[in-house]
Amino acid sequence: MSCNPPAKFTVNGMARTYTGDPRRSLLDFLRDDLGLCGTKKGCDHGQCGACTVIVDGRRINSCLTLAIMQHGSEITTIEGLGEPDHLSALQRAFIKHDGFQCGYCTPGQICSATAMLEELAQGWPSHVSADLQHIKLSDDELRERMSGNLCRCGAYSNIIAAIREITEATP
Structure with a gap:
């Protein structure tokens, strides 16, 4: 007890x-x-x-x-965040852009990216945000925001492509 x-x-x-x-x-x-x-x-x-x-x-x-x-x-x-038959948009984008190789880091990457997208929606700046009022979502900005998640296989460009697809689809 x-x-x-x-x-x-x-x-x-x-x-x-x-x-x-x-x-x-x-x-x-x-x-x-x-x-x-x-x-x-x-x-x-x-x-x-x-x-x-x-x-x-x-x-x-x-x-x-x-x-x-x-x-x-x-x-x-x-x-x-999603189930095999009902994946989130970000999960689908990771699959489409092959944002994983071995897949070990993928759950953490997707959870981090999901929360990061909400941070963006709320206007949170990062360390590389040049203009705190109008954040330009460059690849450098995305890399900085995802820098706490490592991929030992090096699928970073595909991860960024998956996240970029979601950010570009969001009005």
Whole structure:
């Protein structure tokens, strides 16, 4: 029996409760307890982005946060963005542009890009935004915004092409 109060949050639209070890990462809880294995454990140090999920609309490395710290949060993993028969537009664009090779980083890339598109819609600048009022969505801008997600296979140009397709389709 745990002495800690339970952490309650929503994962992919479903209410969940965590009562385990307070030192356990969100990544391990998602993978081991909930069976959501789309979120990958890459470096386990917050350096590669393979474990990126969306918490309350913001992208985070799930290996760097504890499950209990997410009490009250809404968490979205790659499984919550689409299903094999109903993929999100970004997931379809990744397939169309071959935005993956081995696919290990792809769930984190897609979660990161999904949240990044929302950041763009809200007008958030990046470190390379020359004009803070009118952000020009160059490839350099997209690369900077996705720089927390590494692809060991080097599919970066295809990832950028997939994201660009979605940004150009959005009015």
